[in-house]
Amino acid sequence: MKNQTEEIVSTTQIRKRTVTGLLVFGLLVIVIVSMAALFSRDWNKSSSTRAAGIPTQFRTVLNANESIFDLIFSEQHLAKTYPVNDAVKNVRVNGNYGMGKNFDSSAWKLQLIRKPGDTIYLTLEDIKALPKTDIVFDFKCIEGWSQVTHWGGVKFSDFINKFGLDEQAHMKYVGLHTPDNAYYVGIDSKSMLHPQTILCYEMNGKPLPMNQGAPLRLIIPVKYGIKHLKRIGTLFFSNHRPPDYWYEKGYDYYSGL
Amino acid sequence: MQQRTIIKKHPLAIRWFHWINFPVLAIMIWSGLLIYWANDIYRLGWGDKTLLKFFDAPFYNTxxxxxxxxxxxxxxxVFMWVFFLNGLLYVMYLIFSKEYKLLLPNKQAWKESWQVLLHYLRIRKGMPAQLKYNAAQRIAYTVVILMGIGSLLTGLAIYKPVQFQGLVYLLGGYEWARAEHFILTLLFCLFFLVHLIQVIAAGWNNFRGMITGFEVVKKADNITEQEKASEQETNTR
Structure with missing residues (x-):
């Protein structure tokens, strides 16, 4: 390839072109900087320009990201699993939201809302009657750390079949609340029905400890830890996004891996 | 009337890609720092000995x-899309405009880049002959494209590790992919620093090229024949 094209011009021309170039460039910089300034002013306002903690435009893009990565999502894509011996003994406890102060594990029942006005209560024994599934996987926190951990419980898809929830499973979302309703998540049904998603009652082969959400928690390897709700009190189905604790604080609703 | 030879150095498209990329990359690095803070485990050192921690409290607080x-x-x-699309269009532009021939390292580039370095260090006098970019620039600007691709791939791996498990495996696992993403970011910062110093050292004429597209040819004898003639004419009168 030849070197760049040469041109002979007068110094006046050079000056003229330089000034024009700088003016256009400066104008663009001013436009962008003022847009950014307006944006950051909106950012700090808790006004109608925000959607759950972040500006509406950002929320729109994050939701678009969800639609895009939903296309790639497949039940065939499994989280990597590890031998049981790789699982850590000291499992990190990263939060106690929704754990309650004087929670009585023995009185616990799962409140399963099949339809508005049609609620049943299940004991841990009802759930344990289903086939048990163990999973050892790399639990990933949205903060950036991860830990190989070992969990045991009932596949959510088995749970759906057992309790005649096929119709409900066709709805878009599943909502979960802690017994005190202080922590709550909403999860797309596709991710809930993923073969590695379990209603978990064991950790490292022993009953789930209190600080890990005894007696029953969610383990969903296709999501960040914020979605693995500890101590499930209520479970329901919806075609609209159920409320989500961290979503309201500005995090991505989908939070899928 | 005085006249000068100018060369069309940077096509308009490249100037746009460059100036879009600058703030977008800055936003990506800054927002990445906001994310990294939540699990800031990286350091330079061995065993219990830490030479440099990424990062300390004063740095974060400032x-x-x-x-x-x-x-x-x-x-x-949000901005990952702008970074990705701008980068993709840039690479496509390089290919279709054949501009890549001026940018990719040529056969002599490895040998010559050493001579360029010596020149910058004031050890060697002249620069090897070059077209648009010298050998060191060819290498640096090509590497920075590869770094961009690396950032996108390592980023994708830690963003959707279950959906792209094969990619995570190739990068050495989830933890490694995160570390690689971080190291690439440090390299971008290093690139920016060197780039900034070089641009300042190269001076106004070179910098103006990235805004207006043209550069005045720097030659002592960059006075055209016509000009000489007209000067002579003035003198004779």
């Missing part, structure tokens, strides 16, 4: 980094 993870993620996953 830049107002702490407790902004959600904000950082929202910025990162």
């Amino acid at each position: 830049l107002n980094i702490p407790y902004r993870l959600a904000e950082g993620m929202s910025f990162h996953f």
Whole structure:
């Protein structure tokens, strides 16, 4: 390839072109900087320009990201699993939201809302009657750390079949609340029905400890830890996004891996 | 009337790609820092000995980094598209305009880049003959494209590790992919620093090229024949 094209011009021309170039460039910089300034002013306002903690435009893009990565999502894509011996003994406890102060594990029942006005209560024994599934996987926190951990419980898809929830499973979302309703998540049904998603009652082969959400928690390897709700009190189905604790604080609703 | 030879150095498209990329990359690095803060485990050192921790409290506090993870993620996953699309268009432009021939390292580039370095260090006098970019620039600007691709791939691996498990495996696992993403970011910062110094050292004429597209040919004898003639004419009168 030849070197760049040469041109002979007068110094006046050079000056003229330089000034024009700088003016256009400066104008663009001013436009962008003022847009950014307006944006950051909106950012700090808790006004109608925000959607759950972040500006509406950002929320729109994050939701678009969800639609895009939903296309790639497949039940065939499994989280990597590890031998049981790789699982850590000291499992990190990263939060106690929704754990309650004087929670009585023995009185616990799962409140399963099949339809508005049609609620049943299940004991841990009802759930344990289903086939048990163990999973050892790399639990990933949205903060950036991860830990190989070992969990045991009932596949959510088995749970759906057992309790005649096929119709409900066709709805878009599943909502979960802690017994005190202080922590709550909403999860797309596709991710809930993923073969590695379990209603978990064991950790490292022993009953789930209190600080890990005894007696029953969610383990969903296709999501960040914020979605693995500890101590499930209520479970329901919806075609609209159920409320989500961290979503309201500005995090991505989908939070899928 | 005085006249000068100018060369069309940077096509308009490249100037746009460059100046879009600059603030976008800055946003990506800043928002990445907001995310990294939540699990800031990297350091330079061995065993218990730490030479440099990434990063210390004064650094975070000065830049107002702490407790902004959600904000950082929202910025990162919005502007990633701009970074990706701008980079993709840039690479496509390089290919279709054949501009890549001026940018990719040529056969002599490895040998010559050494001579260029010696020249910058004031050890060697002249520069090897070059077209648009010298050998060191060819290498640096090609590497920085590869770094961009690397950032996108390592980023994708830690963003959707279950959906792209094969990619995570190739990068050495989830933890490694995160570390690689971080190291690439440090390299971008290093690139920026060197680039900035070089641009300042090269001076106004070179910098103007990235805005207006043209550069005045720097030759002592950059006075055209016509000009000489007209000067002579003036003198004779």
